[in-house]
Amino acid sequence: xxxxxxxxxxxxxxxxxxxxxxEQKFISYLVPRIPNWISSDGLTAIGLFGSLxxxxxxxxxxxxxxxLLLIGILGFFVQWFGDSLDGRIAFYxxxxxxxxxxxxxxxxxxxxxxxxxxxxxxxxPGDFKYTGFALVALYGWAMIISQLRYRxxxxxxxxxxxxxxxxxxVIICVVLLAEVLFPFSINYLVILICxxxxxxxxxxxxxxxxxxxxxxxxxxKKKQVIADEREG
Numbered sequence: 001x002x003x004x005x006x007x008x009x010x011x012x013x014x015x016x017x018x019x020x021x022x023e024q025k026f027i028s029y030l031v032p033r034i035p036n037w038i039s040s041d042g043l044t045a046i047g048l049f050g051s052l053x054x055x056x057x058x059x060x061x062x063x064x065x066x067x068l069l070l071i072g073i074l075g076f077f078v079q080w081f082g083d084s085l086d087g088r089i090a091f092y093x094x095x096x097x098x099x100x101x102x103x104x105x106x107x108x109x110x111x112x113x114x115x116x117x118x119x120x121x122x123x124x125p126g127d128f129k130y131t132g133f134a135l136v137a138l139y140g141w142a143m144i145i146s147q148l149r150y151r152x153x154x155x156x157x158x159x160x161x162x163x164x165x166x167x168x169x170v171i172i173c174v175v176l177l178a179e180v181l182f183p184f185s186i187n188y189l190v191i192l193i194c195x196x197x198x199x200x201x202x203x204x205x206x207x208x209x210x211x212x213x214x215x216x217x218x219x220x221k222k223k224q225v226i227a228d229e230r231e232g
Contacts, residue, residue: 017163017164017166017167018163018167019164019166019167019170020164023084023166027084027085027088030081030085031085031088031089031092032092034085034089038089039089040086040087040089040090040093040095040101041086041104043081043082043085043086043089044082044083044086044104044105044108045082046078046081046082047078047079047080047081047082047083047086047108047112048079048082048108048111048112049078049082050075050076050077050078050079050080050081050082050083050112051075051079051111051112051115051116052075052115053071053072053074053075053078053079054072054075054076054079054115054116054119055115055116055118055119056071056075056119057069057070057071057072057075057119057176058072058119058120058122058123059119059122059123061123062122062123066179066180066183067180069176069179069180070176070177070180072119072173072176073173073176073177076169076172076173079112079169080165080166080169083105083108083109083112083165084166086101086105087101087105102156106143106147109143109165110140110143113136113139113140113143114136116136116172117132117133117135117136117139118132120132120135120186120190121133123186124186124187124190125184125187128187128190131187131190131191131194132190134194135190135193135194135197138194138197138198138201139197141197141201142197142200142201142204145201145204145205145208146158148208148212149208149211152208152211152212152215153211153215163200171193172193175189175190175193
């Protein structure tokens with residue numbers, strides 16, 4: 001039964017991230033247990049609240065006490081819960097709205113990314129604030145690549161190879177924990193994350209352009225075949 005649920009919930013997308021197998025099993029376990037009064041839009045709102053918790057954790061850490069950054073780890077779990085289950089619950093209840101859900105998901109992801117980056121900007125000292133801007137810009141670049149890949153291939157994927165949103169959440173949670181244990185380490189770890197995202201985006205952009213080039217040649221061949229048939 002659980003395998004049937006898992007197949008139904010994830011038939012619309014291919015996942016390549018490291019945690020895809022345990023994550024999908026956990027989601028398949030949770031979805032049938034979500035109360036009927038919680039809608040897919042309600043889960044989206046829960047995910048957004050998680051992002052607010054992360055933003056708030058940075059503000060509390062800056063103006064009250066650094067250990068309050070740990071609230072952000074809980075916030076990432078709440079965000080994952082809402083973001084991962086909103087679309088899946090719609091599939092499970094046969095109430096999915098493909099383009100509505102797609103548009104809402106992209107907008108909420110961007111708002112959440114800006115909130116997290118803004119939180120770090122408030123928390124970071126001096127010139128390290130610029131890395132918060134860089135982090136948001138680089139993640140935005142990754143989102144654009146994802147949408148363009150979907151447009152070119154008609155296959156939607158949210159992962160960059162072995163890394164997906166879940167892995168990024170886990171990495172940032174580790175960074176928050178490290179900051180509480182080793183103050184100011186977050187500033188250098190965020191720089192490393194930015195460098196890694198930059199390299200990943202460059203590779204993905206190269207692959208994206210290759211896919212675009214292949215599609216251009218396919219369309220040219222189709223047009224040529226149609227033209228030859230008309231002439232024949």
